[in-house]
Every structure is written in structure tokens, then in C-alpha cells.
Amino acid sequence: MKAVAPLKRVFDWKVRGVRWIEIIGLMLVAAMIFSVYLAKAAAASESARIASLERQITQNGQRVRLLRAEVARLEQPGRLEALSRNLGLEPVDVHRQATVAGLPDLAPIPEPAPVVIVAPAVPATPADADAPAPAEAAQ
Secondary structure: OHHHHHHHHHHHEEEOEEEHHHHHHHHHHHHHHHHHEEEEHHHHHHHHHHHHHHHHHHHHHHHHHHHHHHHHHHHHHHHHHHHHHHOOOOOOOOOOOOOOHHHHHHOOOOOOOOOOOOOOOOOOOHHHHHHHHHHHOOO
């Protein structure tokens, strides 16, 4: 009974004719309404983002299909054959085959090693030591 009395006093406490518990209840309801509003706004934003991503996926799928169709068109044997004829290319003759004896002739020729030219060292002579340097001669 002693614990009930302070609790009853809190419930009965009034400010200008309104109990505190009603004020707290209204504040909690307002907080819940605000949080639901924020949650719905966030959900709408995510929904718009998901729809945008789905549109991009659909567009990329269409691009992939178009590119595959373009590759199939470009790789058509008849088209490639016509292009090779225009360039003067023709199929290799069936009778043109290499034999085992002719393989060394078909091997690539190794490139020769590069030649490095080194300038010979000029020995200093006693006559050169007495001669003035070109810069001294110009003075």
C-alpha cells in the first residue's frame, strides 16, 4: 500500500487541469507518429533507388543483347570472306605443306648480336703535356 501512494500521486499530479500522465502519453504518441513518418520517407527513398537500379539493369541487359547481336553479325563467315577477298587474301593451298626435311628452312633466322663499338683510348704523350689547351690558346 505504501508503494501505491507515490504512484497514485504521480498519476494525479495536474498542471492547469491536465494530468502529467496524459501529457507524457501525448508526447509519446507524437514521437511515434514522427518516427513512422521518417520510416515511410526512408522506405520511399529506397524504393525509388531500387526502381532506378532495376531500370539500369534492364538497360544494361538490352545493351548486352545488342552487342551480342553485333558480334554475331561481324563474325559471319560470308562477311569475313568478302572482306578478305577485297584485301587480296585467299585461303592457303591444300597442297602447300611442309615436310620434315623442309622444317629447318622454315625456322626463323636468329637475329645477330648487336655490335658495340668502343672508341680506342688515346695515350697521352709528353709532347701533348707541354702544348697549351685549346681554351688557353684562344686567350
